[in-house]
Every structure is written in structure tokens, then in C-alpha cells.
Amino acid sequence: MLSTEAQVATASASRYLQQLCKHWSHKFAVEFTPEKGRIPFADDRTALLEATADTLTMRIEAADAETLARMEGVVVEHLKRFSFREDLGDIRWTRAQ
Structure with missing residues (x-):
């Protein structure tokens, strides 16, 4: 994976975590x-969220x-x-090696 x-x-x-879920x-x-x-979208794709x-x-x-x-795009x-009232800026994803 x-x-x-x-x-x-x-x-x-x-x-936002709760709204997405x-x-x-x-x-x-x-x-x-x-x-x-x-969020288990399928057997081969899952989203894990954590809020502080x-x-x-x-x-x-x-x-x-x-x-x-x-x-990445869907999430x-x-x-x-859900965050239309707040500018979250440019969300950048980092791929794990």
C-alpha cells in the first residue's frame, strides 16, 4: 500500500473530521x-483522520x-x-517513501 x-x-x-466521517x-x-x-472507501483505499x-x-x-x-482530490x-467559511490555504500532500 x-x-x-x-x-x-x-x-x-x-x-471537520466529524463532518467528513x-x-x-x-x-x-x-x-x-x-x-x-x-473511512474505508474500499479494500484497497482508506482515509485516516486525526484532529488536535x-x-x-x-x-x-x-x-x-x-x-x-x-x-487526495476527493478528500x-x-x-x-465543509470549510467554506474558512480559508484553509493550499493543502499539500506528502507521499510516504
């Missing part, structure tokens, strides 16, 4: 608390680079939709 991670500075990290919970077996979330007081950390694991890149698109 390949993985990528992005950290977003925001005081609303827990709220609730959004996908009608389609997937999502597990979450106010501090951690796991000032940071939302998003990690995506996928079987191949194409799926990883697509999932960021949804996050930006």
Missing part, C-alpha cells in the same frame, strides 16, 4: 470519535499511485466544501 499525508492548520479540526458513513463502515476517524486542537491530519492509503492521487474537495 502507498500512503500520503496532509496537515491542515485549523481550530475546527474535530468538527458522517458524510461518508451512509456508504461505508466509518468509525470515528471527535479525535480520530477511519489546531491541526487536522489526513492520511490516505491506497494500492496504487493513480488511486492515491484521486483520493480535499469535500473538506473545502
Whole structure:
């Protein structure tokens, strides 16, 4: 599995984590608390979220680079939709080696 991670500075990290998890919970077996979330999109792709007081950390694991890149876009698109009142800046993903 390949993985990528992005950290977003925001005081609303827990709220966004919960919104993302609730959004996908009608389609997937999502597990979450106010501090951690796991969204199993499929057997070969998963999003892991972690919220602290000032940071939302998003990690995506996928079987191949194409799926990883697509999932980066999907997660960021949804996050930006939920955070429309706040400018989260340019979200940059870092691929694990």
C-alpha cells in the first residue's frame, strides 16, 4: 500500500473530521470519535483522520499511485466544501517513501 499525508492548520479540526466521517458513513463502515476517524472507501483505499486542537491530519492509503492521487482530490474537495467559511490555504500532500 502507498500512503500520503496532509496537515491542515485549523481550530475546527474535530468538527471537520466529524463532518467528513458522517458524510461518508451512509456508504461505508466509518468509525470515528471527535479525535480520530477511519473511512474505508474500499479494500484497497482508506482515509485516516486525526484532529488536535489546531491541526487536522489526513492520511490516505491506497494500492496504487493513480488511486492515491484521486483520493487526495476527493478528500480535499469535500473538506473545502465543509470549510467554506474558512480559508484553509493550499493543502499539500506528502507521499510516504
